[in-house]
Amino acid sequence: MSKILYKEQLSENVFKMRLEAPLIAEERKAGQFIILQIDEEFGERIPLTIADADKEEGSITIIFQVVGLTTDELSRLNVGDNIPVLVGPLGNPTHIDKYGTVVCVGGGIGVAPLHPIAQAYKNAGNKVIIIIGARNKELIIMEEEMRKIADELIVCTDDGSYGRKALVTEPLKEICERNPKPDRAIAIGPPIMMKFCAETTRPYNVYTEVSLNTIMVDGTGMCGGCRVDVGGQIKFVCVDGPEFDAHKVDFDNMMARLTEFKDIEEEKHQCYLESLAEAKIIENEEGEEE
Amino acid sequence: MYRTPEELQQTAHNLFEEYLPKIDALKNKDRIRIPVQEMPSQDPKERVCNLEEVAIGYTEEEARIEAMRCIQCPTQTCVRDCPVHINVPVFIDHVAHGKYQEAANVIKEASLLPAICGRVCPQETQCQKDCSVGKVFKTVDKSVSIGRLERFVADWERNTGVVQLPHVKPDTGKKVAVIGSGPAGLVVAADVRREGHSVTIFEAFHKLGGVMRYGIPEFRLPNNIIDQEIDSLRKMGVEFKTNFVVGRTRKLTDLLEKDGYDAAFVGTGAGLPLFMGIDGENLVGVFSANEYLTRANLMRAFDKKHADTPIYPSKIVAVLGGGNVAMDAARMSLRLGAEKVYVVYRRTQKEMPARKEEVEHAMEEGIEFRFLQNAKRILGDEKGRVRAIECLKYELGEPDQSGRRRPIPIEGSEFTIDVDTVIVAIGNGSNPLISQTTPEIKTNKWGNIIVDENQKTSMDRVYAGGDIVLGAATVILAMGEGRKAAAAINEMLAKDIETGESKKTVDVN
Numbered sequence: 001m002s003k004i005l006y007k008e009q010l011s012e013n014v015f016k017m018r019l020e021a022p023l024i025a026e027e028r029k030a031g032q033f034i035i036l037q038i039d040e041e042f043g044e045r046i047p048l049t050i051a052d053a054d055k056e057e058g059s060i061t062i063i064f065q066v067v068g069l070t071t072d073e074l075s076r077l078n079v080g081d082n083i084p085v086l087v088g089p090l091g092n093p094t095h096i097d098k099y100g101t102v103v104c105v106g107g108g109i110g111v112a113p114l115h116p117i118a119q120a121y122k123n124a125g126n127k128v129i130i131i132i133g134a135r136n137k138e139l140i141i142m143e144e145e146m147r148k149i150a151d152e153l154i155v156c157t158d159d160g161s162y163g164r165k166a167l168v169t170e171p172l173k174e175i176c177e178r179n180p181k182p183d184r185a186i187a188i189g190p191p192i193m194m195k196f197c198a199e200t201t202r203p204y205n206v207y208t209e210v211s212l213n214t215i216m217v218d219g220t221g222m223c224g225g226c227r228v229d230v231g232g233q234i235k236f237v238c239v240d241g242p243e244f245d246a247h248k249v250d251f252d253n254m255m256a257r258l259t260e261f262k263d264i265e266e267e268k269h270q271c272y273l274e275s276l277a278e279a280k281i282i283e284n285e286e287g288e289e290e
Numbered sequence: 291m292y293r294t295p296e297e298l299q300q301t302a303h304n305l306f307e308e309y310l311p312k313i314d315a316l317k318n319k320d321r322i323r324i325p326v327q328e329m330p331s332q333d334p335k336e337r338v339c340n341l342e343e344v345a346i347g348y349t350e351e352e353a354r355i356e357a358m359r360c361i362q363c364p365t366q367t368c369v370r371d372c373p374v375h376i377n378v379p380v381f382i383d384h385v386a387h388g389k390y391q392e393a394a395n396v397i398k399e400a401s402l403l404p405a406i407c408g409r410v411c412p413q414e415t416q417c418q419k420d421c422s423v424g425k426v427f428k429t430v431d432k433s434v435s436i437g438r439l440e441r442f443v444a445d446w447e448r449n450t451g452v453v454q455l456p457h458v459k460p461d462t463g464k465k466v467a468v469i470g471s472g473p474a475g476l477v478v479a480a481d482v483r484r485e486g487h488s489v490t491i492f493e494a495f496h497k498l499g500g501v502m503r504y505g506i507p508e509f510r511l512p513n514n515i516i517d518q519e520i521d522s523l524r525k526m527g528v529e530f531k532t533n534f535v536v537g538r539t540r541k542l543t544d545l546l547e548k549d550g551y552d553a554a555f556v557g558t559g560a561g562l563p564l565f566m567g568i569d570g571e572n573l574v575g576v577f578s579a580n581e582y583l584t585r586a587n588l589m590r591a592f593d594k595k596h597a598d599t600p601i602y603p604s605k606i607v608a609v610l611g612g613g614n615v616a617m618d619a620a621r622m623s624l625r626l627g628a629e630k631v632y633v634v635y636r637r638t639q640k641e642m643p644a645r646k647e648e649v650e651h652a653m654e655e656g657i658e659f660r661f662l663q664n665a666k667r668i669l670g671d672e673k674g675r676v677r678a679i680e681c682l683k684y685e686l687g688e689p690d691q692s693g694r695r696r697p698i699p700i701e702g703s704e705f706t707i708d709v710d711t712v713i714v715a716i717g718n719g720s721n722p723l724i725s726q727t728t729p730e731i732k733t734n735k736w737g738n739i740i741v742d743e744n745q746k747t748s749m750d751r752v753y754a755g756g757d758i759v760l761g762a763a764t765v766i767l768a769m770g771e772g773r774k775a776a777a778a779i780n781e782m783l784a785k786d787i788e789t790g791e792s793k794k795t796v797d798v799n
């Protein structure tokens with residue numbers, strides 16, 4: 001069980017929470033994630049990357065976007081509420097070393113998990129170039145935090161409402177063309193963005209890592225639901241990853257697999273929203289009676 | 291052919307009237323004449339729509355008549371072949387005489403989880419394999435139904451409501467960490483706690499019981515049976531920490547060096563489901579049996595109305611494999627609404643490792659078995675979803691190392707079966723979490739933890755047992771290893787206490 005200590009809405013659909021989790025805060029390293037469940041009996045298990053941790057307070061920070069039933073329910077919880085199931089830290093920490101120049105690319109909500117990794121690269125003595133992107137200005141998160149770490153920060157939006165009007169792959173390509181080219185890249189964001197980042201760096205032979213966020217059930221290597229094809233081999237994201245060589249990941253297959261339960265998930269989410277609406281009507285009716 | 295519980299009970303009743311008056315004068319030839327008492331079960335047509343237990347269990351009269359079939363032979367192969375050596379003839383004699391509490395006491399001397407083992411043990415390859423009664427008829431099918439009797443006794447005791455808790459000795463001040471709450475871990479916890487040591491079970495999941503909870507379905511092993519075992523442990527003072535992944539949430543070495551545990555038992559079970567390595571295995575609609583069953587059981591996806599966890603809406607399912615896991619997945623998919631379910635197995639029914647009763651039940655339920663066939667590749671549609679499997683036909687060749695005849699593919703025999711879901715149930719590798727994070731523990735090339743004859747690992751004060759040592763095995767073998775490990779842990783701690791030696795501990799709080 002874990003108590004919500006802090007909650008903030010970062011944009012229309014993006015929330016930040018600090019959760020009480022002293023053991024996880026103690027152990028976690030950049031790149032790792034947790035799994036949580038909103039209801040111990042009937043809840044589903046969803047993985048979320050740990051964006052930050054505070055050992056003193058014994059807390060971890062998660063940043064999530066409402067994309068379905070569980071994230072929606074989570075977003076409706078408030079400070080003081082408890083999350084019944086929280087387990088972690090899971091997955092392998094990012095391998096941090098001094099490589100030279102590292103380009104860190106974050107798309108949308110992917111900026112959150114990217115933050116501790118960029119910080120760790122910086123602490124290890126790398127020159128860190130950060131590119132963050134989103135559809136529009138509203139959806140740009142953690143710009144200030146990133147600016148503190150970055151030797152160079154590039155912000156772009158799809159619609160040009162803030163920063164440069166471009167997809168993140170544009171500046172990434174330019175950086176790859178520099179002389180000397182960067183020594184390493186890491187991209188975290190929507191699968192389609194990671195796929196195109198991989199395609200962008202491939203011709204320049206810049207080793208690129210991606211952090212995959214697949215469907216998961218247990219998160220301990222028991223179910224294989226999180227499997228992806230990496231270089232023709234089956235890998236389990238929860239125990240072999242979550243980070244992999246971007247140039248070897250079969251993104252098309254991964255994206256297809258992410259839609260495995262899409263219809264049912266949407267249906268369940270819809271039911272939930274309807275039940276909320278109904279509850280509201282009843283509440284209002286009761287209110288009227290008084 | 292399916293016979294209703296009422297019909298079976300009527301037959302048993304008639305036999306009972308006939309045999310009871312002469313129970314102590316029965317000759318072997320009389321006993322052998324008694325027909326095997328079938329396990330009463332739910333009507334196949336009804337049970338495929340619910341999750342209730344399929345096998346209902348003997349009535350008293352059925353149990354006593356079945357028990358009278360035992361000729362109390364001196365060879366006692368049943369005791370020899372039981373992995374924990376239950377004194378079978380003695381408990382069966384008690385059942386024949388209606389002395390169920392005495393029977394329960396005999397079983398519990400050797401086994402801690404009889405209600406579970408009576409339901410899931412592969413008796414036909416263990417205690418019932420060389421039963422003298424079966425030998426007379428030259429078929430294991432006619433052996434005394436030891437497993438059904440064990441279950442009867444365990445259920446009888448549970449239903450009386452006075453399951454006696456084992457006596458717990460006064461506190462010794464020693465602490466033992468048990469990692470994993472499957473049968474191996476539960477048994478270690480019970481045996482170690484009895485000696486007065488404090489015990490904490492760490493479990494990665496939010497629910498306890500290991501495979502018995504997330505893998506084996508309700509219709510074969512109801513959750514309330516597992517709950518009751520866990521409740522007993524709780525009453526004995528065992529502590530539980532769920533949502534705790536040892537190796538990740540806290541290192542095993544930290545438990546021992548910083549948190550003051552004097553010993554640890556690793557019972558983390560099998561893990562890493564194996565895939566066939568064929569084309570199309572990553573298509574949408576291909577699942578490991580572990581994933582499929584975990585969604586349905588642990589995450590309650592069977593209850594489509596309440597559960598948030600989705601399950602794939604399958605119409606035609608192919609399950610690849612021939613073990614218990616394959617049977618469970620096939621039968622679960624039927625209960626989840628599949629219209630047609632195939633089990634594709636590359637050998638014949640005779641070689642199937644699944645419990646016989648499960649195979650029979652699956653057949654009764656209308657599952658179609660495709661023997662001597664195997665998937666060669668899985669075919670997808672333009673959206674990357676499963677559309678069919680392409681299979682090869684097989685024939686049996688010479689026996690291999692396991693003694694089973696080796697299946698050989700017949701060249702050019704390819705054909706396809708249209709399906710929308712494929713469930714792969716061909717076995718498991720080993721759970722990598724502890725070995726990944728605790729290099730001190732030595733493993734073999736398959737990742738199974740290496741132990742000595744006392745279940746001790748290469749790491750000081752750390753023991754292991756169950757599937758993580760054996761590879762995917764059985765509940766009873768996991769339990770047997772747990773008992774051995776507990777005995778060794780108890781002995782080590784007794785020595786510590788005797789020599790007054792206490793491990794240096796640092797209080798982290």
Ligand SMILES: Cc1cc2nc3c(=O)[nH]c(=O)nc-3n(C[C@H](O)[C@H](O)[C@H](O)COP(=O)(O)OP(=O)(O)OC[C@H]3O[C@@H](n4cnc5c(N)ncnc54)[C@H](O)[C@@H]3O)c2cc1C
Binds near residue numbers: 723724
């Ligand atoms: C579908 C299915 C059907 C089966 N049917 C039968 C049958 O009919 N008869 C039979 O005898 N056997 C059957 N088996 C096999 C049997 O269930 C196993 O052999 C037995 O459960 C193994 O027990 P165990 O204690 O070693 O591990 P498990 O039961 O696997 O339990 C291990 C536990 O450890 C937890 N864990 C893992 N890693 C960690 C960690 N790092 N920290 C904390 N916790 C951790 C896991 O979550 C799990 O709960 C079946 C198995 C399956 C999957």
Ligand code: FES
Binds near residue numbers: 217218
């Ligand atoms: S989530 Fe189950 S194996 Fe990775």
